[in-house]
Amino acid sequence: MQLTDLRTPFAIVDINRLRANINAMAARARAAGVALRPHAKTHKSIEIAKMQIDAGAVGICCAKLGEAEVFADAGISDIRLPYPINPVNADRVIALLGKTRLSIIVDDMDVAQGWSDAMKDVGKKLDVLVKVDVGFHRCGINPAAADAADRVAFVASLPGINFRGLLSHAGQAYHAASELELEYIATREAEMLRDLAERATALGVKIEEISVGSTPTSRFIDKQIGAPFAPTEMRPGNYVFLDRTQTGLGAATLDTCAMFIAATVVSRPAPDRVILDSGAKTLALDGARGFIAMPGHGLVILPDGTPDPTLVIERLSEEHATVKATMPTRLKIGDRVRVLPNHSCVVTNLMDELVLADGETVAGRIKVAARGRIS
Numbered sequence: 001m002q003l004t005d006l007r008t009p010f011a012i013v014d015i016n017r018l019r020a021n022i023n024a025m026a027a028r029a030r031a032a033g034v035a036l037r038p039h040a041k042t043h044k045s046i047e048i049a050k051m052q053i054d055a056g057a058v059g060i061c062c063a064k065l066g067e068a069e070v071f072a073d074a075g076i077s078d079i080r081l082p083y084p085i086n087p088v089n090a091d092r093v094i095a096l097l098g099k100t101r102l103s104i105i106v107d108d109m110d111v112a113q114g115w116s117d118a119m120k121d122v123g124k125k126l127d128v129l130v131k132v133d134v135g136f137h138r139c140g141i142n143p144a145a146a147d148a149a150d151r152v153a154f155v156a157s158l159p160g161i162n163f164r165g166l167l168s169h170a171g172q173a174y175h176a177a178s179e180l181e182l183e184y185i186a187t188r189e190a191e192m193l194r195d196l197a198e199r200a201t202a203l204g205v206k207i208e209e210i211s212v213g214s215t216p217t218s219r220f221i222d223k224q225i226g227a228p229f230a231p232t233e234m235r236p237g238n239y240v241f242l243d244r245t246q247t248g249l250g251a252a253t254l255d256t257c258a259m260f261i262a263a264t265v266v267s268r269p270a271p272d273r274v275i276l277d278s279g280a281k282t283l284a285l286d287g288a289r290g291f292i293a294m295p296g297h298g299l300v301i302l303p304d305g306t307p308d309p310t311l312v313i314e315r316l317s318e319e320h321a322t323v324k325a326t327m328p329t330r331l332k333i334g335d336r337v338r339v340l341p342n343h344s345c346v347v348t349n350l351m352d353e354l355v356l357a358d359g360e361t362v363a364g365r366i367k368v369a370a371r372g373r374i375s
């Protein structure tokens, strides 16, 4: 079966690029001597998680318990949740502990106490890392605070907790304006963690793991040094598919991106307007990030495979992509194009399945098993 036999819109995943991306990140982690624990939120699929583990990943990350439940039921034996889970979810965490090796993060002392109490009640211990804010200013304790090491020591002292170490996500990398700034963000991330690890160690805390990670900073893993408190683990997620944002951040090229949306021109109401059938319910609304501005809701790739940046997807309705043709275009109703999405992770969560492609041939389908598992 050919891709052209399928009705648009749908998400194409190039199987050869997917494999190459999985192997390249595994090789990068191996070369740097760190464990690879990919974030599965990008693909939400059991098959791809297994491909990552077969290539050497030690386990996966999930954002939410709902995702972890899907992967644990599928036999994934080591799952980390680098997301602030509240102890009201203790029943779900305890159920998961019977199925997989689970670890979570905390950045709040009351929450840490709550987890310890919940575990003590059932005679278990939960693997916990302290989340550290290395500049994204989302979650995490402030490593510059005078009491940061005391907080780590407090978590490590709790009887229901098996303290593992420190974890960070330098999400500000997505706002970097240059390669140099990205490198700086990555190296500072490691420095901040090392500094906090040293201070906590001085209080008698044993730091087993230092977990860092994002796709744009992953290429600087060998610069994230600082033995004996250098990163032990990296957690990129997006790298399996990559996307337009990653091309803007120097983490991908058009030839390494594995996910595209197959779309069809459904209306040509004006010479400078093309309507595609891939609206916000297909492409999602995220803008693209990068060192230079990249307007529009994705990059249009013409039927002959040529990317055409003069076609700007300037507006998404639920089911329509309104494309402004800033130069004359030959696109006509019925033509099929591909769109490189701005952010592949959010596209996945809109799809029941991903169509695997080997060239123009359909090579299989992958179920997005954890689709919609957002709680």
Ligand SMILES: Cc1ncc(COP(=O)(O)O)c(C=O)c1O
Pocket (backbone or CB within 6 Å): 039, 061, 082, 083, 168, 169, 213, 214, 215, 216, 235, 236, 237, 238, 239
């Ligand atoms: C805590 C955490 N770790 C790892 C990742 C993976 O980063 P990326 O999507 O850049 O690969 C994310 C992404 O959102 C994250 O939030």
